[in-house]
Amino acid sequence: MSVRRLAPDAVQPKSFAFSAENAAWAKTIISKFPEGRQASAVIPLLWRAQEQHDYWLPKAAIETVGSMLGMPTIRVLEIATFYTMFNLAPVGKRFVQVCGTTPCRLRGAEKILEICRSEIGEEKHVSADGQFSWLEVECLGACCNAPMVQINNDYYEDLTEENFRTLLADMRAGRPVKIGSQIGRTTSEPATAQSTLQDNTLYDGSAVGSWRQAFDERIQRAEAAKKQAAEEAAKAAAGGAPSGPLADTPQQPKPQNTPQPNTVTKPAMPESTAPQSPASNQAAAHTPQAGATDDAVPRKSQSKAEPFVDDGGPEAAPATLQAAREGKADDLQLIWGVGPKMEALLHSMGFYHFDQISAWSDENLRWVDRRLDGFKGRARRDDWIGQAKKLAGGWRPTGKLSDRPGQ
Numbered sequence: 001m002s003v004r005r006l007a008p009d010a011v012q013p014k015s016f017a018f019s020a021e022n023a024a025w026a027k028t029i030i031s032k033f034p035e036g037r038q039a040s041a042v043i044p045l046l047w048r049a050q051e052q053h054d055y056w057l058p059k060a061a062i063e064t065v066g067s068m069l070g071m072p073t074i075r076v077l078e079i080a081t082f083y084t085m086f087n088l089a090p091v092g093k094r095f096v097q098v099c100g101t102t103p104c105r106l107r108g109a110e111k112i113l114e115i116c117r118s119e120i121g122e123e124k125h126v127s128a129d130g131q132f133s134w135l136e137v138e139c140l141g142a143c144c145n146a147p148m149v150q151i152n153n154d155y156y157e158d159l160t161e162e163n164f165r166t167l168l169a170d171m172r173a174g175r176p177v178k179i180g181s182q183i184g185r186t187t188s189e190p191a192t193a194q195s196t197l198q199d200n201t202l203y204d205g206s207a208v209g210s211w212r213q214a215f216d217e218r219i220q221r222a223e224a225a226k227k228q229a230a231e232e233a234a235k236a237a238a239g240g241a242p243s244g245p246l247a248d249t250p251q252q253p254k255p256q257n258t259p260q261p262n263t264v265t266k267p268a269m270p271e272s273t274a275p276q277s278p279a280s281n282q283a284a285a286h287t288p289q290a291g292a293t294d295d296a297v298p299r300k301s302q303s304k305a306e307p308f309v310d311d312g313g314p315e316a317a318p319a320t321l322q323a324a325r326e327g328k329a330d331d332l333q334l335i336w337g338v339g340p341k342m343e344a345l346l347h348s349m350g351f352y353h354f355d356q357i358s359a360w361s362d363e364n365l366r367w368v369d370r371r372l373d374g375f376k377g378r379a380r381r382d383d384w385i386g387q388a389k390k391l392a393g394g395w396r397p398t399g400k401l402s403d404r405p406g407q
């Protein structure tokens, strides 16, 4: 890899000229650069010359490109010998570049190299039938699917001794071959089953800026706690209470699970329908951490979310379930504003199905909103009832980038 020389004179052609089509293309490329900067076109021209000349660069092509760009030959040679994408000697019709870097090596690249030696021949030599040549190279950036090879312009990944031998045999026989993973996985997803990156909000752009909302909420909580502490300290001083450090009258930030003040009518919570302990306790204990992005995702409809303002209206506890019907909950994350954490919170409150949410009354909605610790007001703001009605009626998004029920 380190020493890169031009091919011996015996295989060098006497001259090189671009085809008429490539010459016209080269002219266009050169014209894109300002006067005096034509040398900037050297790499695309060398690449096109290589493509035209069976994927290797003869000395004559290097000289031709140099004269087209007004560059000394040595300057073009420096580039052609530096970048390993330029082949300086003939290669097979199928040029196999085998990744021999650590991840691929740990996953069996040694065997792939052995097969190249036995099926094709020595490295950097074209097989007798002209079909193949091979070269060991450094990481080609497909380590997740190691071991892998590049053959001409395509990657072949998840290789085993068996499937690599089959691949070479199919190519030699002119049979169609499969590009990419040879074991059927899509791109570089986990080899077993997809277990990550399943939140649709990762793909529709709505997760962008979620940190900002979490940050704003944290600041609001801190400011409210500070204000309350100052007010109580002033009250204590006015009432003749002993002045001194706040340690005498410890001030705590208002608990996040405390229902909204004064205006809230205590909900009627019949035992049969109110969220049951410990589920309700779990819900109450749910306090998102600063910086959590999970359910703090601003959706398209709420990119400039405002703090929750309680309208003080009456509330009523909705009907809840102890568990999902038939052990299978609906995918509540299909509702805008519901991510994995919010879904867990809803489950802990006794909500598992779209039809439960779609049946909420205005009072129920208020009851829920007041208990979405850290996310209060989200249910009304994102019209969960309307969304749930649509989903309960069978509507589903058609893909990761498709509409949501709120659209």
Ligand code: FES
Pocket: 099, 100, 101, 102, 103, 104, 105, 138, 139, 140, 141, 142, 143, 146, 147, 148
């Ligand atoms: S190590 Fe082989 S592709 Fe990265």
